[in-house]
Amino acid sequence: MRKQIMDIGFDSLSMEEALDAAMERIAAGERCRVVTPNAEHALMCRRDRRLLEIINSSGLVLPDGISVVLASRIIGDPVRQKLAGVEFADALCGRLAEAGRSLFLFGAKPGVAEQAADKLREKYPGLTVAGCLDGYYDDESKVVEKINAAPADALFVCLGAPKQEYFMAAHERELNVSLMAGLGGTMDVLAGNVRRAPDIFIKLGLEWLYRLLREPRRIGRMAKLPAYLVQAVWFRLRGGGKHA
Numbered sequence: 109m110r111k112q113i114m115d116i117g118f119d120s121l122s123m124e125e126a127l128d129a130a131m132e133r134i135a136a137g138e139r140c141r142v143v144t145p146n147a148e149h150a151l152m153c154r155r156d157r158r159l160l161e162i163i164n165s166s167g168l169v170l171p172d173g174i175s176v177v178l179a180s181r182i183i184g185d186p187v188r189q190k191l192a193g194v195e196f197a198d199a200l201c202g203r204l205a206e207a208g209r210s211l212f213l214f215g216a217k218p219g220v221a222e223q224a225a226d227k228l229r230e231k232y233p234g235l236t237v238a239g240c241l242d243g244y245y246d247d248e249s250k251v252v253e254k255i256n257a258a259p260a261d262a263l264f265v266c267l268g269a270p271k272q273e274y275f276m277a278a279h280e281r282e283l284n285v286s287l288m289a290g291l292g293g294t295m296d297v298l299a300g301n302v303r304r305a306p307d308i309f310i311k312l313g314l315e316w317l318y319r320l321l322r323e324p325r326r327i328g329r330m331a332k333l334p335a336y337l338v339q340a341v342w343f344r345l346r347g348g349g350k351h352a
């Protein structure tokens with residue numbers, strides 16, 4: 109079920125349901141774009157209506173952040189849970205391995221996708237990584253050619269927002285893959301170069317704090333979280349939301 113949280117319609121699903129939905133699309137050979145917006149992306153969409161259109165027309169829109177969960181509660185129509193892109197991606201690799209499906213890893217600095225592929229193959233024996241490509245390129249059509257030469261059932265696009273969303277929307281029809289997911293910094297985590305927060309931070313909804321402590325230069329980006337929540341309060345007070 110999709111829940112409208114201000115501008116963006118988010119899927120209110122459990123992780124298992126999200127994975128089932130993704131695998132069903134792959135089994136049916138249907139094209140499906142997966143996006144993982146958080147507060148930062150939602151604020152970007154205020155200025156970038158094309159990005160908003162791409163997000164809202166995606167097959168799966170996962171609430172990737174405590175900010176989205178909190179905003180949905182403020183508005184009075186809570187989403188079921190946070191669905192972190194990195195957890196979705198990791199678990200999807202397990203499902204792809206089980207189903208004998210293949211994956212293409214695209215994005216991050218040179219060599220990172222290959223590192224991620226090694227880690228994923230180790231964790232999910234039987235996973236077919238059909239190809240790897242870094243996210244720093246001059247000619248986008250060559251990128252499409254390389255992905256199509258693989259080819260794969262699923263594609264992880266890890267270029268950061270909004271680059272990855274634009275890439276997916278622009279090449280959706282010519283890319284020879286079923287499921288494509290825009291996953292930001294996920295490749296660095298899958299490769300083991302960036303550590304996720306310890307479980308206790310994740311459980312308390314404080315993953316953002318852990319990230320801020322490790323990378324203080326992200327403070328400007330992190331400031332988007334309270335700004336988004338203030339918008340949600342304002343939206344509710346002005347009569348928006350389900351129970352208004």
Ligand code: UDP
Nearest residue numbers: 215216217243244266267268269292293296
């Ligand atoms: N990146 C890329 N190509 C670019 C710009 C960025 O492949 O032209 C990669 C970058 O190396 C990093 C990811 O995109 O792995 C963006 O990570 P970030 O943490 O900014 O994304 P978030 O998860 O916060 O959206």
